[in-house]
Amino acid sequence: MYELFTELSLHLRVNLMGYDYSGYGQSSGKPSEQNTYADIEAAYRCLEETYGVHEEDVILYGQSVGSGPTLDLATRLPRLRAIVLHSPILSGLRVMYPVKHTYWFDIYKNIDKVPLVNCPVLVIHGTDDEVVDCSHGKRLWELSKQKYDPLWLKGGNHCNLELFPEYIKHLKKFILAVEKTQILTNGSSDSSELSESSRKSSERLDLPRSSMDQREKPRTSADQREKARTSTDRRDKSRKSVDRSEKARNSMDQPDKPRKSIDRFGDMMRSVGLCNIDCFKPSASNV
Numbered sequence: 698m699y700e701l702f703t704e705l706s707l708h709l710r711v712n713l714m715g716y717d718y719s720g721y722g723q724s725s726g727k728p729s730e731q732n733t734y735a736d737i738e739a740a741y742r743c744l745e746e747t748y749g750v751h752e753e754d755v756i757l758y759g760q761s762v763g764s765g766p767t768l769d770l771a772t773r774l775p776r777l778r779a780i781v782l783h784s785p786i787l788s789g790l791r792v793m794y795p796v797k798h799t800y801w802f803d804i805y806k807n808i809d810k811v812p813l814v815n816c817p818v819l820v821i822h823g824t825d826d827e828v829v830d831c832s833h834g835k836r837l838w839e840l841s842k843q844k845y846d847p848l849w850l851k852g853g854n855h856c857n858l859e860l861f862p863e864y865i866k867h868l869k870k871f872i873l874a875v876e877k878t879q880i881l882t883n884g885s886s887d888s889s890e891l892s893e894s895s896r897k898s899s900e901r902l903d904l905p906r907s908s909m910d911q912r913e914k915p916r917t918s919a920d921q922r923e924k925a926r927t928s929t930d931r932r933d934k935s936r937k938s939v940d941r942s943e944k945a946r947n948s949m950d951q952p953d954k955p956r957k958s959i960d961r962f963g964d965m966m967r968s969v970g971l972c973n974i975d976c977f978k979p980s981a982s983n984v
Contacts, residue, residue, distance in 0.1 A: 701859065708865050709872055711756075716740040730765070730804045737766040752776045756875070760784060761829060761855065764837075765805030772813045779817045779845075779875040781868070784826060784855055787833045807837060817843040817878070819871045821864065823853025845871055
């Protein structure tokens with residue numbers, strides 16, 4: 698892992714932080730869905746509190762089952778710079794069975810979380826993946842709000858995508874693109890693709906907006922008071938909607954009893970290769 702991280706850091710010119718999930722590597726504890734969520738949360742808090750890293754400067758990278766914790770954290774970071782999903786899963790159950798609906802006992806429900814992410818999403822998947830079918834990656838890409846050109850590696854399987862020359866080239870292109878793009882934090886954009894043309898057009902539109910605002914004539918004080926009252930009403934409504942969403946989220950998080958049944962999927966998690974530790978080979982450093 699260290700060799701791969703070193704190579705990625707050098708080629709992409711980024712600072713990179715990795716961590717072991719509970720029960721893997723040097724980490725104590727037991728592998729479980731909830732523990733992986735706590736693990737990535739702890740790693741992010743370390744970046745934020747110890748190293749002073751800002752949310753908008755972070756790109757999350759999740760591979761295989763690691764796409765689960767990555768997307769879970771991303772739904773709670775509205776100013777996140779971007780996400781990379783490497784051979785991701787739609788959900789734990791969907792790896793084994795082609796179910797069409799999400800069940801309460803399923804784990805890593807990425808199919809329900811990716812539409813909640815507001816930042817650009819890059820999906821990388823091998824067409825010959827024998828562990829997680831490529832259809833998982835394609836569906837997650839379709840459901841993303843801000844799509845970036847995906848990378849479907851022809852002939853790539855679940856554990857060798859780092860060996861393809863296109864892998865590092867596409868990652869470089871993606872990082873350069875998100876560096877030049879202002880991340881939307883309100884999630885209200887109608888744009889669904891982060892293409893070169895859309896980036897240029899959005900940059901052109903930023904200039905005339907300021908000049909138009911300067912030409913706007915001041916309105917009467919009565920209109921201003923009315924506008925203030927309207928904005929206050931809107932804030933009240935937004936507070937109520939936030940409270941409702943918070944209550945809804947709490948209600949979703951309450952069923953601890955169903956979560957205990959997740960342990961029954963422990964063997965499945967290992968068969969998928971949690972964190973893909975066994976997939977990395979020494980030859981990957983030659984990318």
